[in-house]
Amino acid sequence: DGGITQSPKYLFRKEGQNVTLSCEQNLNHDAMYWYRQDPGQGLRLIYYSQIVNDFQKGDIAEGYSVSREKKESFPLTVTSAQKNPTAFYLCASSRSPSKEAFFGQGTRLTVV
């Protein structure tokens, strides 16, 4: 079945550590996105990519990094520079930025 897979579902990070969240899609979509969701704040865009080897900062990119070496994959690294990383992270993809996006099931990151 085609879809978007995020892993892991739950992730715990110690302060000062970098962690990488995985996002893989087999929908042959060109565009991919990372969103952060906090209670009462909706979805805020971290990074997005329209094509392989290219990506743009979203509204809250500080403390995060991404790569887009393959069309199917768009991993997100939460670095130690991100001061408040505890949140629910959602990955999405779309055929193009002007088309509907499809979402993964999310990764809940908790700093311990």
Next chain:
Amino acid sequence: AQSVTQPDIHITVSEGASLELRCNYSYGATPYLFWYVQSPGQGLQLLLKYFSGDTLVQGIKGFEAEFKRSQSSFNLRKPSVHWSDAAEYFCAVVASGDTGFQKLVFGTGTRLLVSP
């Protein structure tokens, strides 16, 4: 900058009653608009979309939305709500970023509670 506003944070509706969730957008040209639904701890599911043409759009699960350019609105409606509709609903618009690339921008969401 293009944006989406969902003025209602929470709405409570009785089961079987009608529902209308509000969404206002800020965009100069004809916008591409979407409504998504999210159950707790899950990803988002697309309910319906508007690109152009007929201003009344039908979606899944019995939902519909009407695009009104004069009011810059794209409100979501359902004639009879079921308990399983309790979830969070997000309106979204395709917007242009600072570099000209397009991106999907979401409202802050409306949480729907369904009472017996």
